[in-house]
Amino acid sequence: MLDQSYYDKADEIIACHTREEHSLIPIIQDIQTAFRYLPPELLSYVAKEIGITEAKAFSVASFYENFSFEPKGKYVIKVCDGTACHVRKSVPILERILSDLGLTGEQRTTADMLFTVETVSCLGACGLAPVVTVNDEVHPAMTPAAATELLKKLKEEAANEN
Amino acid sequence: MRIENRDQLNEISSRMASHMEQTTHRILICAGTGCLSGGSAKIYEKMMALAKECPQVEIEFGPEVAHGKETVGIKKSGCHGFCEMGPLVRIEPAGILYTKVKPEDCEEIFEKTVLGNELVDRLLYKQEGVTYPTQDEIPFYKKQTRLVLKNCGHIDAENIEESIAKGGYQALAKVLFDMTPEEVVDLVEESNLRGRGGGGFQTGYKWRQVARQKEKVRYVVCNGDEGDPGAFMDRSIMEGDPHKMIEGILIAAYAVSAQEGYIYVRAEYPLAIERLKNAIAQAEERGLLGERILGTVFSFRLHINRGAGAFVCGEGSALTASIEGKRGMPRVKPPRTVEQGLFEKPTVLNNVETYANVPMIITNGAEWFKSIGPEGSPGTKAFALTGSVKNTGLIEVPMGTSLREVIYDIGGGIKDDQEFKAVQIGGPSGGCLIQTDLNINLDFDSLKKRGAMIGSGGLVVMDRHTCMVEVARFFMNFTQRESCGKCVPCREGTKRMLDILERIVDGKGQEDDMEHLATLADMIQNTALCGLGKSAPLPVVSTMQAFPEEYKEHIFEKKCRAGVCQSMRTYVIDKEKCKGCSKCARNCPVEAIHGEIRKPFTIDSTVCIKCGSCVDNCPFGAISIAGQEV
Numbered sequence: 010m011l012d013q014s015y016y017d018k019a020d021e022i023i024a025c026h027t028r029e030e031h032s033l034i035p036i037i038q039d040i041q042t043a044f045r046y047l048p049p050e051l052l053s054y055v056a057k058e059i060g061i062t063e064a065k066a067f068s069v070a071s072f073y074e075n076f077s078f079e080p081k082g083k084y085v086i087k088v089c090d091g092t093a094c095h096v097r098k099s100v101p102i103l104e105r106i107l108s109d110l111g112l113t114g115e116q117r118t119t120a121d122m123l124f125t126v127e128t129v130s131c132l133g134a135c136g137l138a139p140v141v142t143v144n145d146e147v148h149p150a151m152t153p154a155a156a157t158e159l160l161k162k163l164k165e166e167a168a169n170e171n
Numbered sequence: 172m173r174i175e176n177r178d179q180l181n182e183i184s185s186r187m188a189s190h191m192e193q194t195t196h197r198i199l200i201c202a203g204t205g206c207l208s209g210g211s212a213k214i215y216e217k218m219m220a221l222a223k224e225c226p227q228v229e230i231e232f233g234p235e236v237a238h239g240k241e242t243v244g245i246k247k248s249g250c251h252g253f254c255e256m257g258p259l260v261r262i263e264p265a266g267i268l269y270t271k272v273k274p275e276d277c278e279e280i281f282e283k284t285v286l287g288n289e290l291v292d293r294l295l296y297k298q299e300g301v302t303y304p305t306q307d308e309i310p311f312y313k314k315q316t317r318l319v320l321k322n323c324g325h326i327d328a329e330n331i332e333e334s335i336a337k338g339g340y341q342a343l344a345k346v347l348f349d350m351t352p353e354e355v356v357d358l359v360e361e362s363n364l365r366g367r368g369g370g371g372f373q374t375g376y377k378w379r380q381v382a383r384q385k386e387k388v389r390y391v392v393c394n395g396d397e398g399d400p401g402a403f404m405d406r407s408i409m410e411g412d413p414h415k416m417i418e419g420i421l422i423a424a425y426a427v428s429a430q431e432g433y434i435y436v437r438a439e440y441p442l443a444i445e446r447l448k449n450a451i452a453q454a455e456e457r458g459l460l461g462e463r464i465l466g467t468v469f470s471f472r473l474h475i476n477r478g479a480g481a482f483v484c485g486e487g488s489a490l491t492a493s494i495e496g497k498r499g500m501p502r503v504k505p506p507r508t509v510e511q512g513l514f515e516k517p518t519v520l521n522n523v524e525t526y527a528n529v530p531m532i533i534t535n536g537a538e539w540f541k542s543i544g545p546e547g548s549p550g551t552k553a554f555a556l557t558g559s560v561k562n563t564g565l566i567e568v569p570m571g572t573s574l575r576e577v578i579y580d581i582g583g584g585i586k587d588d589q590e591f592k593a594v595q596i597g598g599p600s601g602g603c604l605i606q607t608d609l610n611i612n613l614d615f616d617s618l619k620k621r622g623a624m625i626g627s628g629g630l631v632v633m634d635r636h637t638c639m640v641e642v643a644r645f646f647m648n649f650t651q652r653e654s655c656g657k658c659v660p661c662r663e664g665t666k667r668m669l670d671i672l673e674r675i676v677d678g679k680g681q682e683d684d685m686e687h688l689a690t691l692a693d694m695i696q697n698t699a700l701c702g703l704g705k706s707a708p709l710p711v712v713s714t715m716q717a718f719p720e721e722y723k724e725h726i727f728e729k730k731c732r733a734g735v736c737q738s739m740r741t742y743v744i745d746k747e748k749c750k751g752c753s754k755c756a757r758n759c760p761v762e763a764i765h766g767e768i769r770k771p772f773t774i775d776s777t778v779c780i781k782c783g784s785c786v787d788n789c790p791f792g793a794i795s796i797a798g799q800e801v
Binding site: 029030031032033034035038061068069072073074075076090091092093095096097129130131132133134135136137138140145146147148149 | 207438439477478482498564631642
């Protein structure tokens, strides 16, 4: 069971939209922005509140790539693997980031909940390929070496905050 | 501050225009996605701070500033398109363009150019020994015809008044006060404006279909779900000149008597969403959106919907399903979107660039529009030029411009003066054009004849370092991953094609793989449900046609001439560069490297597992992949 504060936040978000089927996606997008993931309990709650079946809500949320039922790390790193980035060698950058963070197999979030690594199809910053984004901040013209530096900087930043 | 009639609009326009002219200097700092990532926000802050400290100048914030001193306007503009050279700073009225500007450069720019009317030579664009002080002279811009992108980079993207000063919303006033909805449809149809989103469907015809429906509740939808990897034209319009597109949507709404509209923007474009929200709020405040627009009986409300990461939502019926709060899956047509689109009501659906063309057509007329480009595809087209080309960025040229002009005259040729190999046009739905196609004209009909398509306008240039089989695998992987799964040919067919391509690049290709690919491609193209599925095999078909020898080398000789496919790489040591330090041999996990100290080492390719650790460890850069030597 989630803490009551989660439901309060959800109520607050629902109040900004109409209670109709077509508000489902905007509502759960806002919930995901607030918690950096979409808690399944809240999805069921939203479904009930706006009057659609739970099955329908889950079918929609699972269809779109942006929704995650799993909590994400503090830093969400997106490696662009669009055509322009791919042609300018984005794959070695992804490999370097995964190996630096010790992520193997299907695992994409580090155990300390600091990093989540994703690939995206195109961020539309093709003129600066290859690009990597960290929480939507764009880092242009990346290399594997620059990626290692970037991770180091982020780790230091996180350590300083604690 | 609502604008209640046409006179008030004209009054604001001329007041703001003369105000902009009177500003002694306008410093436009590019705040597009590209330049922001290069640190342009810091440049803006620094310029602001410099101007505030300087007693000789006054910063211009709006039309109400007192005169007497020099006034300086410091603005965040949208994307200039020349992303390779960013961050960019443009100084008006001279039209000077500074490239690769750093915050440290601001003081010098301010001292010399703003206060002293001198140039900072080292920041000017140079090409082949020639320095270009103004933006218009730079070859990248000189060869372009920027109509849709005209204001991108030249106005403050977050201020509606600058847009109005440049003639924004004049076309809206013209249709509201001088034209009937039928006349608007007639004019757009007469102009032969074709959809810029990929299909090339006649815009005016679409509008006429909607206007004809019995149902009176109608919608106008703007497709800003620019999902094709390698394309960012629409992103730049939404970020740089959002009002042009909003005006186009309003004109469409008036033409088909729609009451409500939606802009569907992909979630990967956070800045575009922010700028659009801001633009809509400003337009509502001025009475250019909402109830009784410009004091007339016409009312229209516009909403923004964020995408949620599904490529298939670029397809019309999937996009409307997504706005309705459903899974974004295409449906069987008919009924078509013009009959039963969003919420099962008649819907006009066009993309960002198409709407951005509309105000110009209304203002200048159909004849003017038809005088640009070839007869069947009038107007201009924006292309995102990326990949192995010297000047990457966003360009706009008349339809029918040759591929050679785009790549060599505007793009400046291939990176490192390599030889041109191919260009992938139209993203995962497009095909590739090769050396012999360089003289092809880029327009809907010429490309269709060649078996390619303009798509949304992504041009990814490739040289000999690109493996065409791997590119085909890349696109197939993309379409497979993005397949919504509704129809079998796309869901299962692309999976089988991907299996085969993966096997080929992995060095396990089988003799009849090319035939299998061709059979599967044919089946998918003929039976998939939606346009995206039908065009999914195109990258494979076109690379097989253009580069059959590369496929054969991969399958029969287990050789990748570009040195990209890992299983087929051969690492070589350059005898001239190798100093015989043995660092590579010590770091090789399988002891594949041997040699005597101070003499060139060699790699035993039968033992090598192609991990590449020797390349990373060589202090002299002596080790490379065969075929990839620079």
